[in-house]
Amino acid sequence: MTSARRRTRGRLPVVLVLPAVVGLAFLLVPLVGLLVRAPWDTLPEQLFSSSVGEALRLSLVCASLATVVCLVLGVPLAWLLARGDVPGRGVLRALVTVPLVLPPVVGGVALLFVLGRRGLVGQYLDAWFGISLPFTTAGVVLAEAFVAMPFLVISVEGALRAADPRYEEAAATLGASRWLAFRRVTLPSILPGVVAGTVLCWARxxxxxxxxxxxxxxxxxxxxxxxxxxxxALETDPDAAIVLSVVLLLVSVGVLAALRDRWISGPS
Amino acid sequence: MRALALVVLLVVAGCGADSSGAEVGGAVDGRVTVFAAASLTETFTRLGEDFEAAHPGVEVVFNFGGSSALAQQINQGAPADVFASAAPANMTQVGDAGGISGAAVTFARNRLEIAVPKGNPAGITGLADFGDADAKIALCAEQVPCGAAAKRAFEAAGVTARPDTLEQDVKAVLTKVRLGEVDAALVYRTDVRSTGEVEGIEFPEADRTVNDYPIAPLAKARNAAGARAFIDHVRSDRGRAVLAEAGFDTP
Known part of the structure; x- marks a missing residue:
């Protein structure tokens, strides 16, 4: 028994390790290329230039706001897809993933068709409330939320479907409403899935x-x-573009690593 | 790939033997790869079809894109026979790297025009309206050639533009006008002509926005004869007519 376990734990099969290492290299080598080519001597200077700081601040604020929007709308949507008795659930589930396959530029045009100044909804926003979303920071948040929400919905829905519904049923027999059961029983049990989805969503x-x-x-x-x-920046000054990319890279890796340590405490 | 090229060559050679002397450019055969600025997409596609019709057995392959991206691709060793750039600066990038054979020649010129949505709902009349804070304005970012040209126009007119967005290329600007999201924008005259969905307004300072389109055969061309023949075709009367129809000035 112990020797069998040791054997399954001990030698890693080459058929898995070899492609895994190639896969890792495939993902990491372009990153290395970026870091090697980065003009490190001008990095601090670029980092503290006002335009970079401004863009970075805006990026962090908008991505975080978009993630909040995705959480508020996406978690209930995932719940509906996993638990709700809605007809055509399979079709709905497929439709939710559309922004994943749509080229983002097309997504942007689609948003203009709906929320633009002459869009289906946007024309009334403009005429009745004087609200125009294109070319505003709110527009950035919307565009990011549109593209990122499927990542959250898919993660949370997967977690919900993997969770045992009997706990909710037990809560219901004890007199909890579905909302109370969702809040006190379901949500805590799927928290790792929600956090993983949130992280993916924010990164996207x-x-x-x-x-x-x-x-x-x-x-x-x-x-x-x-x-x-x-x-x-790539149009005129590739060095500046690399610096900006490295900054974005460092910030996002830093945030993701911090979140992982704090929230996703898997077996290591 | 090499096998395919060989087959093409054999077929072309066979054709040549059948109809020897009947072809206009007997020395031209095989595949001609042309890297051209995105703004040349419509005109060069037409010219390529003409060229293929005039030279049976020749295939013209295009790679359209932003001039700076194309210049970088060529300098990184992309296989191309001809480079047609929307700005002399990008041709210079390739030339400095020893990438062009002979000298580049200017074959077309473009200039900016004001583009407004159909019916001109905001009543735009000239560059002065671009300083109006209430008007929604789209311009190219200064980093791309159309943005640099727009900057020269505003300097000449003494107008401080108040854009709502600085787009990454001229087609993105045009899209914003077509969808009616902005009241006015500056795009190339050829862009206005390319769609029936926007109206163009000429302005006197446009003379300051003229940009030259250079074309050159490349040093590493696999089909040097084809490259020269294609460039001659672009600069022929027929080529100039197609370019003029699209809104280019031809020198």
């Missing part, structure tokens, strides 16, 4: 480019997030 929102520049445009301090700044 932070790197969002296509939908943002299409729907919200690009104006420094208003809608120029880091990815937009990187793209434009």
């Amino acid at each position: 929102a932070l790197g969002e480019f296509g939908a943002t520049i299409t729907f919200a445009g690009n104006f420094p301090g208003e809608t120029t997030t880091m990815p937009l700044a990187v793209y434009l």
Whole structure:
């Protein structure tokens, strides 16, 4: 028994290890390339230039707000998909993932068709309330939330479907309403899934480019997030683009690593 | 890939033997790979079809994109025979790296025009309206050529533009006008001509926004004869007519 266990734990099969190492290298080598090419001597100077700070601050604020929007709307949506008795659930589930496969630029155009100044809904927002979303920071948040929400919904829904519904049923037999059972029983049990989904969602929102520049445009301090700044810097000054990318990289890896240690305490 | 090229060559050679002397450019065969600025997409696609019709057995392959991205691709060793850039600066990038064979020539010029949505709902008349805080304005970012040209126009007009967005390329600006999201924008005259959904307004300071389109055969061309023939075709009367129809000035 112990020797069998040792054997399954001991030698790692080459058929798994070899592709795993290639996969790791495939993901990490471009990163190394970026770090090697980075002009480290001008990095601090670039980092503290006002435009970089502004773009970074805007990126962090917008990605965080978009994540809040996704949490508020996405967790209930995931619950509905996993537990609700809605007809055509399979179709709904597929539709929710549409922003994943849609090129983000197309997503941005679609948002313009709906929320733009002449959009299906946007024309009334403009006429009745004087609200115009394109070219505003709120537009950035919306574009990021649109692209990032499926990541959260899929993670949370997966966690919900893996969770044992009998705990909820037990809570119900003890007199808890479904809302109370969701809050006190379901949510705590799927917390790791929610946190993982939140992290993915935030990371996707932070790197969002296509939908943002299409729907919200690009104006420094208003809608120029880091990815937009990187793209434009690449036109004239590749070194600056690399610096911006490295900054974005360090910040996101730092935040994700901190979150992992704090929240996702898996077996290590 | 090499096998395919060989097959193409054999087929072309066979055709040449059948119809020897009947072709206009007998020396031209095989595949000609052209890297061209995105703003040349419509015109060069047409010119490529003409060229293929005039030279049976020749295939013209295009890679359209931003001039700076194309210049970087060529400098990184992308296989191309001809480079047509929307700005002399990008041609210079390739030339400095020893990438062009001979000298680049200017084959077209473009200039900016004001683009407004159909019916001009905001009543835009000239560059002065771009300083109006109430008007929604889209411009190219200064880092891209159309943005640099717009900056020169505003300097010449003495107008401080108040844009709502600085887009990453001119087609993105055009999209914002087509969708009616902005009241006015500055795009190239060829962009206005390319769609029936926007109206163009000319302005006197446009003379300051003219930019040259250079074209050159590349030093590492696999099909040097094809490259020269294609460039001659672009600069022929027929080529100039197609370019002029699209809104370019031809020198």
